[in-house]
Amino acid sequence: MHENDIRQLDHELQRLIAAERKGLVAFLRVLDRFDREDGPVRLHCKDLWHYLEKTLHLSAPSVFRRTRALHLFRTFPQVEAPLEDGRLNLTTLEILGRVATPENVDDLIVRFAFKTKREAEELEVSIQPRHPARDGLRKFPERPPPLLVPASSLPSAAARAPLSLADSHLGSSAAPAPASEPHPTRTPVLLACPEPRGTVEPVARERWSLRVTLNSGRKKKLEQLKDLLSHKIPDGDLNAVFEEMLDCAIEKHGKRRGTVKPVRTRKTGLPPPTPGKRQRIKAWVRREVLERDGHRCRYVSPAGTRCGSTRQLELHHRDGALVTGSSTPDELETHCKPHNQLAARDVFGRAHIEQRIQESREARRTARTTARPERTAATSNAAPRPAHEVDG
Secondary structure: OOHHHHHHHHHHHHHHHHHHHHHHHHHHHHHHHHHHOOHHHHOOOOOHHHHHHHHOOOOHHHHHHHHHHHHHHHHOHHHHHHHHHOOOOHHHHHHHHHHOOOOOHHHHHHHHOOOOHHHHHHHHHHHOOOOOOOOOOOOOOOOOOOEEEEHHHOOOOOOOOOOOHHHHHHHHHOOOOOOOOOOOOEEEEOOOOOOOOOEEEEEEOOEEEEEOOOOHHHHHHHHHHHHHOOOOOOOOOHHHHHHHHHHHHHHHHHHHHOOOOOOOOOOOOOOOOOOOOOOOOOHHHHHHHHHHOOOOOOOEOOOOOEOOOOOOEEEEEOHHHHHHOOOOHHHEEEEEHHHHHHHHHHHHOHHHHHHHHHHHHHHHHHHHHHHOOOOOHHHHOOOOOOHHHOOO
């Protein structure tokens, strides 16, 4: 093949890859609009991930990269042009998103441009070092060592408050730096290390390995549970303990959610509904509705396809409940959370529902903040809190 033919093929390939990148950006734009208009939920899909995987038949890694890119598009509109002209791809964009903030995203786009996956990961850990999880039941250090970040991202030394108790003690004995001395290029900053999430990995056919991280409070609870089960499980086998935990949790929360019928029976009579006020749903009513609907979402799309999801099931009041206030089985049906919210948005409007969701989140956040004891500089050097006060 002549050199001219090779160059012609090269130009054709470059044209095709440029069209592919533009098509990807166009796909994400349409996907953004489709998601904002509740497209997946209206097409009997429980969420966007389910739509991409089951309807468009994308693989799980492809779905993850595209949904992550969509999130970054909404958060940082600056990444759209680099993704279209090839400076970034879906993989490097996902790595960039791990360390991006509104203040440094423009600088990171320049630094991540045309990087391979390995180069992008090396750049990521140079900005934010990782703390890999370790196998087995081992004790982690009480506090991670300080991480070094560029001083250019911090306020000046004169205006900056002490970064930690260690810095304040050092500052009380160290002499101030002369005015003519330039700012240090790297300053120790203590960054919080997020706790690793538990993982379930397949190890053989019909067998999986569970790996979780325990803090001191959870480990003490585990030892206490092994003691309580010492008559039933004398050798303290963790497999048997874990199965007992699952059985008890399913029984407890199944009763709470109405999927497990208790031994005791209760009266099935309902008081007359109060006009203008919706009745509280009785446990037996919840069980009857769930059993009637097969413990699956009852939402049916305009095309006639039933959702059938078994996750995050909720009870949906039909239109009659808005007038009568009744919570009888005939007035209720089983919906998954996305379709229940969709029905609520259709009745009350998107703005009202989003406001109620935000208010609920703020109330839960306030409750957690109020319940958690505040730690000040005076208490951080004190003796450790008792085990029953340690956050789980």
